[in-house]
Amino acid sequence: DAGITQSPRHKVTETGTPVTLRCHQTENHRYMYWYRQDPGHGLRLIHYSYGVKDTDKGEVSDGYSVSRSKTEDFLLTLESATSSQTSVYFCAISLDGGEQYFGPGTRLTVT
Amino acid sequence: QKEVEQNSGPLSVPEGAIASLNCTYSDRGSQSFFWYRQYSGKSPELIMSIYSNGDKEDGRFTAQLNKASQYVSLLIRDSQPSDSATYLCAVMQFYFGTGTSLTVIP
Numbered sequence: 001d002a003g004i005t006q007s008p009r010h011k012v013t014e015t016g017t018p019v020t021l022r023c024h025q026t027e028n029h030r031y032m033y034w035y036r037q038d039p040g041h042g043l044r045l046i047h048y049s050y051g052v053k054d055t056d057k058g059e060v061s062d063g064y065s066v067s068r069s070k071t072e073d074f075l076l077t078l079e080s081a082t083s084s085q086t087s088v089y090f091c092a093i094s095l096d097g098g099e100q101y102f103g104p105g106t107r108l109t110v111t
Numbered sequence: 112q113k114e115v116e117q118n119s120g121p122l123s124v125p126e127g128a129i130a131s132l133n134c135t136y137s138d139r140g141s142q143s144f145f146w147y148r149q150y151s152g153k154s155p156e157l158i159m160s161i162y163s164n165g166d167k168e169d170g171r172f173t174a175q176l177n178k179a180s181q182y183v184s185l186l187i188r189d190s191q192p193s194d195s196a197t198y199l200c201a202v203m204q205f206y207f208g209t210g211t212s213l214t215v216i217p
Contacts, residue, residue: 033205042209043155043199058205090154097204098143102154 003027004103006091012109019078021106023091025071029101031094032074034058034066036087037105043090049074050097081110113138117200117208125216130187132211134200137181144176144183145201148194149210155199158185190215 003026013019023032034046035058045058047066055066063085065077078085086109092100114137124130132146143162147155161167161174161183173186183202187194190213197210 035205035207040209043201043207045205048205094204099145099157099160100201100204101157102147105154 004091004093004101006089006103006106008106009104010107012111013081014111015082016080019081019108019110021076021089021091021108023074023076023103025074025093027093027095027101028071029093029095030071031097031100032068033092033094033100034064034074034076035090035092036060036085037090038087046076046089078108081108083110086110113141113202113206115200115202115206115208117198117211119209120212121214122211123214123216124190126190126192128190128215130190130194130213130215132185132187132198132200132213133182134184134202134208135182136200136202136206138203138206139178139181141178141181141202143203144174145204146172146174146183146185147199147201149197149199151196158198187213192217 007022033048035043044060049055049068089106091103094100116135146158149155161176167174171188175184199210200208
C-alpha cells in the first residue's frame with residue numbers, strides 16, 4: 001500500500017460542531033485529494049491540492065475547507081457539520097495528477 | 112458537468128469466464144481514463160490507466176478505449192471469486208462513475 005494514513009478512522013459528531021480530518025502521506029506525491037463517497041453517488045471530489053498552499057475546489061466543496069501547509073499533510077475541515085455531511089471520506093494522492101492511491105477512509109457520522 | 116456512466120449491475124459471471132465492464136463519458140475532450148476496484152468496506156485500488164485508443168493489457172485485465180464512441184471498458188479474463196468487487200471508472204483523473212458491482216460465482 002502507498003503510505004497514506006487518515007485520521008480519525010471513525011468519528012461521530014453533533015450538528016454545528018467543527019470537524020477536521022487529516023490525511024498524511026509519506027510518498028512525497030505532489031497532488032492530494034479529498035473525496036466523499038455516498039450510496040448512489042459514487043466518489044465525488046471535494047477539494048484537491050497541487051502543491052503546498054495550492055488548492056482548488058471540486059464538485060461538492062460547499063461547507064468544506066482545506067489546507068496544505070506541508071507536502072505530507074492535507075487537512076479537510078467541516079466548519080459547521082450538518083447531517084448531509086455524514087459520509088465516508090477518502091483521501092488520495094497522485095505523483096503527477098494521473099493515477100491515484102487512496103487512503104483507508106474516514107467514516108463520519110453527524111448526529 | 113462531466114458525466115461518467117456505468118451500469119450499476121450487479122453483474123454475475125461464473126468462475127473462469129470473462130467479465131466485461133463498461134463506462135461511457137460525456138466530455139469528448141477527455142484524455143485520461145482509470146479503472147479502480149473497491150472491495151466492500153475498503154478503499155478504491157488502482158487497476159490500470161489508459162490514455163490512447165485501443166487495448167492495454169495487464170495480466171488478466173484489459174482496458175479498451177474508444178474516444179470516438181466515448182467509452183472505456185475493462186475485461187477481466189479467467190474471473191476468480193476474489194474479483195468480486197465494485198469496479199469504478201474514472202475520467203480525467205477525478206470524475207468517477209458510480210461503479211459496477213461484479214460477482215464471480217464459484
